[in-house]
Amino acid sequence: MDELQIYLVSALVSAAIWTLPAAAISLIYGVLRYPNFAIPEFMTLGAYLALLLCGFSVPLWLSALLAAVLTGLIALAVDQTIFRFVRAAGTLPPVLLSLGLMLFLQNGVRFIWGNDVHQYPIELARPFVFAGFIVTPTQAAMIGAVAVILVFGIAALRWTSFGRAVRATSTNPELAVVTGIRPEVVYGGIIFASGFLAAIGGVALATETSLTPLLGWRVLIPLFAVAILGGLGSATGAALAALLLATVSEFSLLLLPVTYKTALAFLVLALVLLVRPTGLIRTGGIER
Amino acid sequence: MTAYLVAILIFAVIYGFVALGLNIQWGLTGLINLGQVAFFAVGAYCAALTTQAGLPLLPALVLAALVSGSLGGAVALFTPRLREDYLAIVTLGFSEFVRLIFLNEKWLAGGPDGIAGIPRPVTIPGLDSETSFLVIAAVLLAVAFWFSQRLAHFPIGRTLRAIREDETVVASIGKPTLTYKTLAFVLGAALAGIGGALFASYLTYISPDMFGPNVSIYVLAAVLLGRQGSTLGTLAGTAVVAVLLEGTRLLKDYITVVDGVQLAALRLMALGLALMIIVAVRYGPGRRA
């Protein structure tokens, strides 16, 4: 087994973890036009909800799915009770709300589960070798699940009527309304999807590391770097950017200490915005 | 009990500097900064290292202001064309970047262990160490308040407010907007740096985990609560936030159903909720957009 292959596997794992939450940030940005700093906390919440379900001997995959649905519903409830009222007030109010929500959720998790480190009850299984790459069964399952959800998501954006409504709303909200699309339905759907995607990402991250209240916060910078690098509003872009950033940051380990991975993500983010202050690729409109 | 009150007041005064700084950047000039903790941290480390090397407190404060201010200027110069939302992301990311540097560079700042044994070198004859510190910090805050208040009400403050309202107009009447925006960032960062220096000197111990994003959110809530742009309001907002955060520690003796971690978590949940409510009321339907 080469070092190269170890790095590539780590990169793929990181990319799989980042893709869905980054896509959630990207989607919200594309449709509702604000950066949502609470997405990483929905990751944390989702991961802990899955832990809770695991406690009732529900298998992890099913726990993750149920936790994701629950997290989506919670995100939707918060949106409808609070964020909804500042829809017409520009970028800043929802940004501030998302900061308050970040503080609330992170400490809500801390209140219920404490600061202790938790683990999913995953049996240690022997890693298997696939074409020279060493992968654990959990990693393989996680990467596969993320890939399936990503493909489903992209397909839904492309071919379903809801997907078309999302793209229309993000490109031109006024026109979308004229054509009979109800924006609040689109917003609600996007918020639910974001909570769902974030929770799956949270469970994925927790299988690789462990559950702490800071689980999601730790990846906030990489997620935003990925979302911006992928061109805010694009799910495919997010996936590609996640792969790119993950590869770069894995290979940076040859030069930098491991704790600088996040710092590197910030530098990538800053560099992109320095070169293109209006964002990469484009800012208007959801892409598939 | 008195000692406890003094401690709360000292924290309020320290956060007061940081919030006044944010008020110049965001309240007055309209530049959102979610990473004010970065300048707070840099001021703290700067004072910790220099006072340990024997520098008296006041020169250390000046140095902290200069170093933090320069860093603020650098951030402003790198981000002049960024829209509000991107500036929010970059400043938040920047503060975490700065924290990671302190966490990793053991030679500079002791890494995860931080710096202990920072001197608190001021006492006023007849007062204990804590009270003298409070008096000195409060006098300095009064100076910072006077400065902020004059800045806001002088013609220069009018120009900063004009930039907040419409930068294009200010450029069209022949004023160098980038210079003013940079100035606002420098001043705000310098004030945060002074706050950080006092923080280090008061606690005599600092570590990277004290400089997470929460501090930025506290002062954001303070400025928001006091209405952006109002100097007096900012200080009042800071007092409310400080009481909410530090004052509720008193409850520990009376509330036994939750443990220490839970109480700390509840405090921050309350602050997060309060922040959301303020925003929803301030920007909700029927209010100014």
Added chain:
Amino acid sequence: MSNLLEIAGLNKRFGGLQAVDRCELSVREGSITGLIGPNGAGKTTLFSIISGFTKPDSGQIRFGGRRIEGRGAYEVARRGLRRTFQIPRELKEMSVLENLMLVPEGQFGDRLLSVLLPGARVRQEEQVNEAAAREVLETVGLAEKADIAAARLSGGQKKLLELARCLMSRPRLMLLDEPTAGVNPTLIRHLMKVMQKVHASGITLLIIEHNMNVIMELCERVVVLDRGHVIAAGTPAEIQQNKQVLDAYLGGVDA
């Protein structure tokens, strides 16, 4: 008389659109020059380039004999070339008076140092600036509105404030972007009088305008822009007879 503003070979492209196309234009010192053309002819883009808000792809702009193309907006403004905005951009939260007191250049109170020194000098300066601002408000007829928030002005009054802000700096050249658009006939008469007063006080004017009566009455020279290119220039009477101009306008209607 000499030319205050001279534009030669100016180009600006946005994606597939040639917004300004080999534009040649000059404005004589002391004149009122009109700039007309169908919608989308590139008039506002041209203003935006002259005033330094948009960088041209190529070409030259001379103001008072010196090159200004590619300079930043605030530098161009400092040389005495000021613009108004088509849609008024009053500073809403400030009073009308404050909107104008913001304008004077080189205010001592605009420097950080002033905050740290005794306030007497700033107070004195503010008195002078306030007197100047009130005089300008008197000139444009907004004196009674001096102390209300600019947000509370009517649409027409905002147009006047836009003009007043420009006038406050006593520029050499004012670029007025549709000063009478969306304004009622009575106020149009008033605005025209104000513009004549401003002109009589020695300020050169370049005006984008759709109202042909205004053009006919005010301007001694008219320049016609179509698809970014100057297609005609002359006295208002000459322009009225020009067949190319008529075609451009009618063509604009069709397209």
